[in-house]
Amino acid sequence: MAEPLVKVVDLKKWFPIRRGLLDTLLSRKKLYVKAVDGVSFEICPKEIFGLAGESGCGKTTTGRCILRLIEPTGGKIFFERKDITSLSSRELKPLRRYMQIIFQDPYESLNPRMTIYDILAEPLRVQRIVEDPSEEEELVHNALEEVELTPPSEFFYRYPHELSGGQRQRVAIARAFILKPKFIVADEPVSMLDVSIRSEILKIMLRERERYETAILFITHDLSLARHMCEKIAIMYLGKIVELGETEKVIQEPLHPYTQALIAAVPIPDPTYKRGKIPIKGEVPNPINLPSGCRFHPRCPHAMKICSEEEPQLIDVDGRLVSCHLYK
Ligand code: SF4
Numbered sequence: 001m002a003e004p005l006v007k008v009v010d011l012k013k014w015f016p017i018r019r020g021l022l023d024t025l026l027s028r029k030k031l032y033v034k035a036v037d038g039v040s041f042e043i044c045p046k047e048i049f050g051l052a053g054e055s056g057c058g059k060t061t062t063g064r065c066i067l068r069l070i071e072p073t074g075g076k077i078f079f080e081r082k083d084i085t086s087l088s089s090r091e092l093k094p095l096r097r098y099m100q101i102i103f104q105d106p107y108e109s110l111n112p113r114m115t116i117y118d119i120l121a122e123p124l125r126v127q128r129i130v131e132d133p134s135e136e137e138e139l140v141h142n143a144l145e146e147v148e149l150t151p152p153s154e155f156f157y158r159y160p161h162e163l164s165g166g167q168r169q170r171v172a173i174a175r176a177f178i179l180k181p182k183f184i185v186a187d188e189p190v191s192m193l194d195v196s197i198r199s200e201i202l203k204i205m206l207r208e209r210e211r212y213e214t215a216i217l218f219i220t221h222d223l224s225l226a227r228h229m230c231e232k233i234a235i236m237y238l239g240k241i242v243e244l245g246e247t248e249k250v251i252q253e254p255l256h257p258y259t260q261a262l263i264a265a266v267p268i269p270d271p272t273y274k275r276g277k278i279p280i281k282g283e284v285p286n287p288i289n290l291p292s293g294c295r296f297h298p299r300c301p302h303a304m305k306i307c308s309e310e311e312p313q314l315i316d317v318d319g320r321l322v323s324c325h326l327y328k
Contacts, residue, residue, distance in 0.1 A: 004042035011039045011075035035061040037239035048216045050230030057236040063185040100176040104188040106168035110160040117156040143174040166197040177208045187219045238295040245320025255322045
């Protein structure tokens with residue numbers, strides 16, 4: 001098996017809850033939102049690894065922690081076997097070239113005061129990739145051409161507000177790939193775009209990934225999209241991975257009751273897929289006050305006594321990882 005490019009071990013990100021004066025005076029226990037609570041996985045070079053789950057399950061926080069855009073509370077992050085968990089921003093700078101991100105919102109992620117040319121040239125300048133202005137222009141030109149914003153020179157001096165959502169996301173993709181990264185976090189990259197242009201944008205992303213042999217952590221709430229894009233997938237629920245395996249296997253034959261419920265809830269255009277009716281009760285619990293034992297037990301149709309008493313661990317079941325007492 002290939003050496004992992006990215007390895008995440010027991011990653012945690014807990015956000016402290018602001019407390020009132022009374023809580024401090026009474027020395028009440030500190031409370032946390034455990035957005036990510038002990039997540040481990042590996043991504044191989046060139047692999048597209050999906051991280052899926054409902055909003056608020058911790059997938060975006062996981063992606064940002066891996067890139068060290070936010071500081072993890074615990075655990076380890078390795079990039080090409082190097083422990084990057086506690087590197088300073090100066091130490092991280094040369095690695096930033098190889099680790100990029102495409103954000104969900106193309107309206108927020110581009111600096112409105114910069115021209116498209118400068119948005120694309122900036123990473124080249126920061127990383128001192130180019131020697132002279134003509135080389136810089138050539139790289140910016142090529143980057144725009146690769147994402148089909150042509151003729152590129154017509155986009156050089158435009159500002160983000162002059163572009164459509166789809167065009168902006170193409171710029172964001174060009175910016176992420178201009179440094180030929182080894183790893184990209186793509187955080188719901190098409191969820192804010194019109195359905196009619198999503199497949200076009202995904203096609204461009206896949207082509208760029210092929211060209212530069214980039215591994216992608218593809219964050220999505222959309223399982224049919226994950227199925228289309230990802231070789232492997234991890235399903236998250238309330239800060240934990242509940243199932244991880246090859247995407248086709250997980251989607252065709254989900255083992256964890258939460259994965260089963262998620263799949264039962266989305267339209268999958270596959271006549272061979274056997275859909276079982278799995279009811280999912282109630283709302284996602286309050287992340288400040290997590291249920292004991294298995295976090296899914298208040299909503300699980302298969303919950304047993306042990307489920308509220310003991311937290312299930314991820315174990316190997318039929319070649320994938322599942323955390324559920326049903327498979328002990
Ligand atoms: Fe359901 Fe129990 Fe499995 Fe949790 S451990 S998913 S409550 S059966």
